Every structure is written in structure tokens, then in C-alpha cells.
Amino acid sequence: xxxLLRNPRREVEVPGPLRVGALLERLGVSRETVxxxxxxxxxxxxxxxxxxxxxxxxxxxxxxQQ
Amino acid sequence: MKCRRCREAAVIELxxxxxxxxxxxxxxxTREQVRKAIDEFEMIGPGExxxxxxxxxxxxxxxxxxxxxxxxxxxxxxLGLGIGDGEGDSGYSRSSGAYTRAFAAARGAHxxxxxxxxxxxxxxxxxxxxxxxxxxxxxxLSKRHLFNAxxxxxxxDVVATGHNLDxxxxxxxxxxxxxxxxxxxxxxxxxxxxxxFVRKVKPLVRLSEREMAAYCVLKGIDYIVxxxxxxxxxxxxxxxxxLNAVEERSPGAKHAFYFEFLAKASELFRxxxxxxxxxxxxxxxxxGAPTTGEVCAFCSLVARATDPERLATVRLGPTRRGGRGRRxx
Numbered sequence: 001x002x003x004l005l006r007n008p009r010r011e012v013e014v015p016g017p018l019r020v021g022a023l024l025e026r027l028g029v030s031r032e033t034v035x036x037x038x039x040x041x042x043x044x045x046x047x048x049x050x051x052x053x054x055x056x057x058x059x060x061x062x063x064x065q066q
Numbered sequence: 067m068k069c070r071r072c073r074e075a076a077v078i079e080l081x082x083x084x085x086x087x088x089x090x091x092x093x094x095x096t097r098e099q100v101r102k103a104i105d106e107f108e109m110i111g112p113g114e115x116x117x118x119x120x121x122x123x124x125x126x127x128x129x130x131x132x133x134x135x136x137x138x139x140x141x142x143x144x145l146g147l148g149i150g151d152g153e154g155d156s157g158y159s160r161s162s163g164a165y166t167r168a169f170a171a172a173r174g175a176h177x178x179x180x181x182x183x184x185x186x187x188x189x190x191x192x193x194x195x196x197x198x199x200x201x202x203x204x205x206x207l208s209k210r211h212l213f214n215a216x217x218x219x220x221x222x223d224v225v226a227t228g229h230n231l232d233x234x235x236x237x238x239x240x241x242x243x244x245x246x247x248x249x250x251x252x253x254x255x256x257x258x259x260x261x262x263f264v265r266k267v268k269p270l271v272r273l274s275e276r277e278m279a280a281y282c283v284l285k286g287i288d289y290i291v292x293x294x295x296x297x298x299x300x301x302x303x304x305x306x307x308x309l310n311a312v313e314e315r316s317p318g319a320k321h322a323f324y325f326e327f328l329a330k331a332s333e334l335f336r337x338x339x340x341x342x343x344x345x346x347x348x349x350x351x352x353x354g355a356p357t358t359g360e361v362c363a364f365c366s367l368v369a370r371a372t373d374p375e376r377l378a379t380v381r382l383g384p385t386r387r388g389g390r391g392r393r394x395x
Contacts, residue, residue, distance in 0.1 A: 007293055032310045035078075035279050042077040042280055044067045044086060060279035061232070061306055062123055063202070063297030 002054040003027070016053065021045040024057070033061050071095075078280050081317035089284045096281045099272040100132045107255045109267035114223035116140045117264075119213045120169075120177070122162030122290045124282045125228030127169050129270055131287060133226065134173060140226070142170055143216050145209055146181035148189025150295055159189075162290045169287060178220070180212055186368055191296065193371030195380040201296035204367060211355065211364035217264040230270040230278055235320040236305040238327055251339025254332065262349075262356035274320070 001016045003023070014023060020036050020043050036043045037056040049055060067076040069088035076086035087095055104110055116133060120126040120142040133140045144166045150158035163179075170177035183189045188196070194204035217225045234253070241249045259265040270278060282289050297303065312319045349355070350362035357363070370376055 006291060030310055030314050032274075032276060032313050035276065035283060037283055040283070040286070041089065042283060044076050044079050046067050046079075058279065058283075058291060059293075060124070060275045061303065061310075062125070062275065062293060063300050063303040063306075 001049050001051055004054070004056040006057075006059055016051040017048050019045070020047050020049060023049060023055075027057065029057060034059055077284070080277065082274075082313070082321055084317075092280065093284060096273060096277060097132060097135060099277075100129075100269050101136060103255065103269050103272045104136075104267075107267070107271075109226075109256055109269055110138060110224055114139070115221065116224045116226050117178075117213070117217045117220065117222040118142050118226045119209065119228070120144050120166050121228070122165035123228070124279045124287075124289045125230055125233075125270060125275070127166070127287050127289050128278045128281045128285075129226060129228045130169070130175065131173065131285060132281075133269070134175060141176040141178060141220070141222075142166065143178045143180070143213060145212055146179065146183065147205060147208075148181075148183040149191060151183075151189065156292070156295055158290075158292065158295055161292070165288055165290050169289075178216060180216065182208060186372075188368070188371035192377065192380055193367065194296075196373060196376040197367050197370035199367070200300075202300055202302070204371070205296070207363055207367055211362070214264055214266075215353075215355065218262075222264060223259075224265045224267055226267050226269055228270055228278075229268040230273050230275050231320055231324060232275040232306055232309070234268070234271055235309055235324045236302055238324055239305045239309060240301065247335050247338045249339075250332070251335035251337070254328070260356075262347075262354075271324070272321075 001014055001018070003012050003014050005012065005027075014026065018026075021031065024031050024034065024036070031045060035058045037058055038053060043049070043055065067079060067086045068074070069076045069091050070085040071091040071094070072088060074088040077089050078092055079086040110116060116138050118126065118130045118133060118140050120130055121144070130140060130142055144163060146163055147159050150156035151160055167177065169175075182193070190201055190205050190208070194201040197204060199207075213225050213227075234255075238250075238253060241253065255268045255271045257263070257266040281287075309320050309323070346358045347356040350357045350365055352361050352365040355362045355364070361369075
């Protein structure tokens, strides 16, 4: 599958089938800090991604002081 | 995984609620969390006019959308910071402004704008370096001052900001690490109006950053995903990282940390914060805003940020705290 990552923007290939939770573990990303997006919707942690899928792993943490 | 509310297929799991939701039920959950925060902390009264501080990011655009959906009278205020707007730079402020204008147009909402470079003569990177402040500090100071001034001028009752649970927990963590007792006494979801200050509210305190990003994706709200280049590696992000490591092992820890503070400890620090402020405020000799000194911190920043001698020094050398060897614009 194609996985789009941000900051910096890049694309990696990961073999499927693979659960979303396992994909995040493989990428070393905490599930509290990202969303996994396929098309225009979200994919939960137990969903299985196939080789043909394209997903975005979008970070949700923003910085700056108050 | 099934939605807790309707048993349809879920699109998001929220471990701290031990729940999963489908898209429509998640949007309902998000609106209810905002409604609950507004009611619980008496943030906005009937008929009051709200000015929401918007940056083009998920939290502020999501907040604007939620308040409109909940039926409040809300206008937006966007502050152009001049970040990354030099030739060959990231174009961060240009992009964030474009997302904000597109949202306002799509919702038919009224957007006000203030542009630091055009209206006040400096951008955040250069101004911060000239004033010898960290960029995030100069940015935060400018936002607090200008949002309040615009609200007073426009006759708004309330300024609403997109600070979410992660923001509040990270600030609390930083204040506890240093036992900043006066800040702890003022860290509340509502800061009441006072002479020269409009009431400030944070309706997203019951929602995490992940929930706000999910809200925007599911609602089809386009926002700037890229992080502000000035915030890279700052202390606040480090606190969030630490708290998320705890949350990963103990879902609900951030919520408990912040809301148990409000319920059990916040009151203890309030007299310290009040004593710090009591009788000390007078009008700034330059702009009239309440301040503890002769000139308020914002007017002092503007004076330094536009001082030709200081600017000449900045343009010759690297910024003091611009981060990672970055040079000013």
C-alpha cells in the first residue's frame, strides 16, 4: 500500500494486508498523535489495509505557546 | 469495530472514552462536548456576540464551525503574522490565510483581518528577533493584545480561542514543572471580563487535538496541516509529546490531569494570581490597554520590532532563539 506521511511530506510503500494499528507500530508512530485517512474518511485501528490502498497518516499535534 | 451509539461501522476509536463512533455519531459527540463545556463553565450567554480567533488550523476553524452549528453569533478574526512569506520560504502565513478565507466564504461567515506587516510594520520572525523574544512568545503576545483590542472595538462580548485539551494539559504540565503559581491561578477555561479586557473562553477544553482533526476531516473542512515553522522543537511540543506517552499507556490521563486540577487544585492558586494583579493595572501610555508598566508589553514589542537600529542588527546576524539555526526573514 501507499502511505503518505507529513512533516516532511513523503510517500512510503508498505506491504499489506496489515491492520492500521500494526502499520502505526511499524512506522513508530503513537496512535494518540495521528489520524489514518483513506479517501475522505477515517480508518479505525482494527481495520485491515490491503496492498491496493492509499492512506495518509496525518499528524494532529500543533505547537506554539499560549 | 462498532459505533457505541448506533452500532454501525465505526471510523474512529476514542480510547479515553472507551468508545468508537461512526462519522455522524462522532460529529454529534463533538458538538455535545462543546455544548457541555460552554454550559458547565458559563462561557457564552444568550444573544452574546462572539469573536473567534482563527489561524487556518484545525482547532480554530473547527471551533468556528461548531459555534456556528450550535447557533451562536460568531465572527472570525485572522491575524496575518508574516511567517514564511519571504521568497523561496514555506509561505506558511499566506497558506493559513487562504484556508481561513476559504472557510469563511464557504460558510458565509464574517471574517475580520489584521495583518502585522501591513498594519503594524513588522512580521513575527523579524520582530521577535529585534525584540529579543522567542518567536512563539512574540506571536502569543501579539495575538492576545490584538484579539482583545479588536473585540473591544467591534463590541463583542466574548473572544473564543481554539485551545483544546492537549493545549491546556501541556500548559498545566509546564506550569507545574516550574510551580508558576500565578499562572496556575489564572489557567481557567473562562477568564472573566475586566476593565479593558473582554471575556475569554476556551470551548474546546473537553476535546483532544486528535478529535478536532477528526472533526475537520469528517466535516470536510480544509485546514493547514503543516506545523508553524517557528514552533518546531519548542518546549510546548515537548510537553505534549511527554503527555501523549503517558496517555498511550493510560487513556484518559490528560483529561484527568487537567479536569482534576480544575476541580481540586485551581482554587488554591487563585488568591496568588489575584494578589499579583491587584491594584497594579493602569492604562498603557501608548495604546490605553491595561498594563502593570508605563507602556504595555505589546507596544514595547512594536517599538522594538520596528526600531531601525535593532532591525539592522537582526538582518546582519542569526536570530537569538529562532530555532535550529534559522535566520530571520
